Amino acid sequence: MTSLWARVEPLLARVQKPARYIGCEDGAITPRHGPGKVSWLLAYPDTYEIGLPNQGLQILNEILNERDDAVAERTYAPWHDLETLMRERNVPLFSVDTHRAAGDFDLFAFSLAAELVYTNVINMIDLAGVAVRSAHRETTDPLIVLGGHCAFNPEPLADYVDLVVLGEGEEVIGDITEVVREWKASGQTPGSREGVLRELSKIPGVYAPAMYDVEYDGPALRAVTPKYADVPAVVHKRTVADLGQWPYPKSPLAPLTEVVHDRLAVEVFRGCTRGCRFCQAGMITRPVRERPADQVRTMIQNGLRRTGYDEVSLTSLSTADFSGIEQVTQAINPAGCGTSETISISLPSLRVDAFTVGLAGQVAGGRRSGLTFAPEAGSWRLRQVINKLITEEDLYGAVESAFSQGWHRAKLYFLTGLPTETDADTLGIVDLARNCVQIGRKHTNRASVTVSLGGFVPKPHTPFQWFGQNTNDELRRKVQLVREASGRAKGVNVKWHDPSATLAEGISARGDRRIGAVMERVWRAGGIFQEWSEFFRLGRWEEAMAAEGLSIDWYVHRHRDEHEVLPWDHLSAGLHKDFLWLDWKEALAEHGLPDCRWTPCYDCGVCTGYGIEHIVASPVPPAGGSQGTGQDLSRGGEVPVELLPRRREHVPVPATATESATESASDSEAVS
Amino acid sequence: MKLRLRHTKLGKIRFTSHRDTARHWERAVRKAQVPLAYSAGFTPRPRMSFGLALPTGAESLAEYLDMELAPEAGPDIDLADLAVRFSAELPVGYEVTHVVARDADSVPSLQEDVVACTWVLTLEGIDAHELRDTIERTLAVPSLMVDRERKGQRSTDDVRPAILDLSVAPATDDPRQHLCAMLATNGRGLRPVELLAAMFPALDPVDTAAKVLRTQQWIERDGMRREIIPAVPFATRTPVECA
Numbered sequence: 001m002t003s004l005w006a007r008v009e010p011l012l013a014r015v016q017k018p019a020r021y022i023g024c025e026d027g028a029i030t031p032r033h034g035p036g037k038v039s040w041l042l043a044y045p046d047t048y049e050i051g052l053p054n055q056g057l058q059i060l061n062e063i064l065n066e067r068d069d070a071v072a073e074r075t076y077a078p079w080h081d082l083e084t085l086m087r088e089r090n091v092p093l094f095s096v097d098t099h100r101a102a103g104d105f106d107l108f109a110f111s112l113a114a115e116l117v118y119t120n121v122i123n124m125i126d127l128a129g130v131a132v133r134s135a136h137r138e139t140t141d142p143l144i145v146l147g148g149h150c151a152f153n154p155e156p157l158a159d160y161v162d163l164v165v166l167g168e169g170e171e172v173i174g175d176i177t178e179v180v181r182e183w184k185a186s187g188q189t190p191g192s193r194e195g196v197l198r199e200l201s202k203i204p205g206v207y208a209p210a211m212y213d214v215e216y217d218g219p220a221l222r223a224v225t226p227k228y229a230d231v232p233a234v235v236h237k238r239t240v241a242d243l244g245q246w247p248y249p250k251s252p253l254a255p256l257t258e259v260v261h262d263r264l265a266v267e268v269f270r271g272c273t274r275g276c277r278f279c280q281a282g283m284i285t286r287p288v289r290e291r292p293a294d295q296v297r298t299m300i301q302n303g304l305r306r307t308g309y310d311e312v313s314l315t316s317l318s319t320a321d322f323s324g325i326e327q328v329t330q331a332i333n334p335a336g337c338g339t340s341e342t343i344s345i346s347l348p349s350l351r352v353d354a355f356t357v358g359l360a361g362q363v364a365g366g367r368r369s370g371l372t373f374a375p376e377a378g379s380w381r382l383r384q385v386i387n388k389l390i391t392e393e394d395l396y397g398a399v400e401s402a403f404s405q406g407w408h409r410a411k412l413y414f415l416t417g418l419p420t421e422t423d424a425d426t427l428g429i430v431d432l433a434r435n436c437v438q439i440g441r442k443h444t445n446r447a448s449v450t451v452s453l454g455g456f457v458p459k460p461h462t463p464f465q466w467f468g469q470n471t472n473d474e475l476r477r478k479v480q481l482v483r484e485a486s487g488r489a490k491g492v493n494v495k496w497h498d499p500s501a502t503l504a505e506g507i508s509a510r511g512d513r514r515i516g517a518v519m520e521r522v523w524r525a526g527g528i529f530q531e532w533s534e535f536f537r538l539g540r541w542e543e544a545m546a547a548e549g550l551s552i553d554w555y556v557h558r559h560r561d562e563h564e565v566l567p568w569d570h571l572s573a574g575l576h577k578d579f580l581w582l583d584w585k586e587a588l589a590e591h592g593l594p595d596c597r598w599t600p601c602y603d604c605g606v607c608t609g610y611g612i613e614h615i616v617a618s619p620v621p622p623a624g625g626s627q628g629t630g631q632d633l634s635r636g637g638e639v640p641v642e643l644l645p646r647r648r649e650h651v652p653v654p655a656t657a658t659e660s661a662t663e664s665a666s667d668s669e670a671v672s
Numbered sequence: 673m674k675l676r677l678r679h680t681k682l683g684k685i686r687f688t689s690h691r692d693t694a695r696h697w698e699r700a701v702r703k704a705q706v707p708l709a710y711s712a713g714f715t716p717r718p719r720m721s722f723g724l725a726l727p728t729g730a731e732s733l734a735e736y737l738d739m740e741l742a743p744e745a746g747p748d749i750d751l752a753d754l755a756v757r758f759s760a761e762l763p764v765g766y767e768v769t770h771v772v773a774r775d776a777d778s779v780p781s782l783q784e785d786v787v788a789c790t791w792v793l794t795l796e797g798i799d800a801h802e803l804r805d806t807i808e809r810t811l812a813v814p815s816l817m818v819d820r821e822r823k824g825q826r827s828t829d830d831v832r833p834a835i836l837d838l839s840v841a842p843a844t845d846d847p848r849q850h851l852c853a854m855l856a857t858n859g860r861g862l863r864p865v866e867l868l869a870a871m872f873p874a875l876d877p878v879d880t881a882a883k884v885l886r887t888q889q890w891i892e893r894d895g896m897r898r899e900i901i902p903a904v905p906f907a908t909r910t911p912v913e914c915a
Binding site: 010012013014017018019021022023024026254256257258304305306307308309310 | 684685687688689691692695696698699700701702703728729761763764765878879881882
């Protein structure tokens with residue numbers, strides 16, 4: 001493998017933001033290639049600015065480079081201007097670390113965080129000079145790998161990739177490396193590619209789409225079945241039991257140019273059990289595993305020292321729920337960084353309550369431009385349907401706290417097009433926003449509230465996976481309702497996500513293998529960077545669906561029934577399908593389900609199935625707010641008796657998941 | 673204590689922008705644990721100010737910045753050692769060559785003070801003869817009109833007054849020709865790539881400018897042009913006065 005730098009360098013004088021392509025970040029590892037080593041190219045299929053901060057890629061890059069038998073580099077999607085020059089001058093896709101050609105690596109692995117980047121994946125494979133369809137690849141071409149949240153329904157890309165990794169990558173990348181190392185040692189003889197895929201498919205968490213046959217019954221999917229007896233019928237995700245054993249990244253990357261999250265990030269826990277029914281991340285990353293508070297502190301101190309950042313973001317799906325949060329924040333300020341400044345801490349994914357805002361205020365340093373909350377739905381009824389059990393009092397308390405502490409803008413995230421949503425629910429969004437502005441005006445005349453409205457896309461492995469997504473027209477009508485109503489509300493601004501892009505996301509999210517050809521057509525028509533509104537055109541998608549003879553209505557807008565074979569049924573995040581179905585029925589009955597970190601287990605399937613447990617330092621919920629129980633805990637912080645008992649004595653697998661789920665559903669009725 | 677520093681910016685990092693350079697410095701100062709003075713106010717910023725922007729893609733032997741140390745740094749801080757500490761924490765390609773103490777208020781800011789820069793441009797596809805001829809011709813004309821774009825605005829300007837000197841730079845290992853140009857920075861100034869567009873209108877200036885290197889930045893004192901901090905290597909330990 002040789003460096004392409006001499007051919008890349010002259011192109012960089014002609015492109016925007018050339019610093020995206022030079023590597024050289026603080027903390028970057030010098031990859032040491034060598035004979036016999038398995039080389040991985042880790043790719044984020046979006047721009048450098050978006051991809052560089054990705055923690056998954058940084059973690060896997062370090063773990064692989066620490067191994068004696070592996071080496072890893074990184075790459076990102078080149079922007080249009082560079083891609084045009086690369087294609088004109090026959091320069092293939094390259095790594096940013098040492099500018100090696102992507103096609104020279106043994107494995108070329110993509111992290112997929114969102115569906116609209118699928119066409120970028122195909123484009124990057126093509127830019128690497130590799131056949132876009134896996135069936136057309138040569139024996140020694142890189143094995144194309146997918147990971148990340150979207151890997152839980154990789155079917156739209158199944159014909160384009162060789163391997164899919166379900167769940168967390170820390171351990172499984174080592175298993176894959178070993179099999180590929182043996183394959184390389186054996187000389188990668190012609191025709192051995194299928195054999196190695198079959199071997200790799202025996203690794204838990206690894207799905208090799210080519211090892212499965214897919215049968216259809218008209219538009220419906222009949223079955224996805226393994227071609228061989230030694231290939232698993234269902235692939236189960238990988239989960240790291242103890243985050244404390246994986247204190248990565250140890251050498252966090254500080255880029256030389258501006259990126260989206262330009263601060264140190266320290267992951268404080270994985271998983272979330274709040275059980276928001278629309279949230280795929282919360283469902284597929286269970287159970288909750290907290291990092292020990294001491295380790296969080298050490299990682300913050302080391303990370304700040306190594307990068308020179310003055311801001312750290314404590315990342316997770318709901319950081320205020322981290323039981324060591326106060327321990328950590330009190331220890332940081334002022335951090336021992338040897339300067340007169342203080343370190344500011346940002347808490348993304350703020351829980352909606354006054355306690356959380358108080359915490360954010362203590363640690364935010366000087367930057368108080370805006371705070372973001374996600375009530376997600378405009379009425380308590382609908383919030384029960386989606387199981388986002390925050391009360392109006394929680395929201396108003398949070399907003400009051402924010403405006404009284406010097407913030408003057410709040411941003412509220414809402415979804416529209418949710419199951420059972422009526423116009424009264426939709427208009428409730430404006431009422432909430434208007435009331436928040438009124439609260440803010442008591443403190444500052446500049447108080448304003450921005451409503452950010454996104455169209456709901458039902459996601460695989462969630463209780464809403466059976467729901468028919470709202471049509472483009474219906475979403476537009478709802479956005480219009482909110483816009484008109486808010487036009488009369490002073491201080492309320494509305495931003496919305498383009499419903500056309502929501503439709504495309506819907507095609508990809510629950511698509512089966514037939515959608516792959518649609519992706520390829522969209523890509524061939526020039527449709528890359530589809531999550532960038534300036535490059536998105538729904539027409540390309542509609543034309544591609546029509547050309548493949550596929551119905552948008554069938555894939556996107558149709559409600560599914562209990563017995564339908566779903567394209568991801570052979571892939572498991574550990575959740576019992578009947579638990580999800582029951583939770584879907586509970587949703588339609590407007591019943592909430594409490595957080596199982598602090599209430600008895602309702603057996604979603606994950607802990608019992610994998611023999612792992614929640615790792616939470618505190619047996620009680622952190623103080624403040626209603627904690628998603630719908631109860632008022634905000635005054636005095638007392639925790640109701642029902643929440644105190646700690647589950648943990650069990651866990652025999654119940655005969656049916658239905659029983660325990662029914663029990664917990666009735667529990668939730670009692671508290672709501 | 674107020675300091676003025678001179679440093680290089682060479683190699684791959686030339687593709688980072690002027691703004692990026694400021695960010696590299698902020699992080700390097702924190703990593704080196706050198707206590708800086710901070711501005712007052714709701715969002716305190718470290719007291720650092722940067723000289724003339726270097727175009728993205730250009731290299732330099734003569735970049736400058738000013739910074740103010742916090743009182744706790746003490747009056748006896750070893751400036752040569754500071755240069756070493758900063759160089760160690762900055763990305764590869766930066767080397768701090770000079771650190772000098774600066775009299776508190778008598779020195780104007782870098783941005784106002786600099787009147788000209790010297791550049792060495794490595795030229796692709798131009799032979800020695802053509803270069804000599806073009807230099808002669810350019811210096812002989814009374815005015816030189818150039819169509820250029822600044823911040824999205826197109827304009828036609830006479831750039832001849834901004835060309836203070838042109839010469840053929842001494843040969844190096846690189847067989848290509850090198851143009852040495854001293855260009856004024858006051859007014860709208862003249863960028864190296866704009867100079868090439870004016871000198872070689874038939875060629876693509878971006879392809880022609882294979883390398884762009886800033887070698888000196890000039891200020892004026894008593895009618896004389898001099899470097900901000902003359903390029904005497906720090907290692908000689910010669911006391912260096914700040915201009």
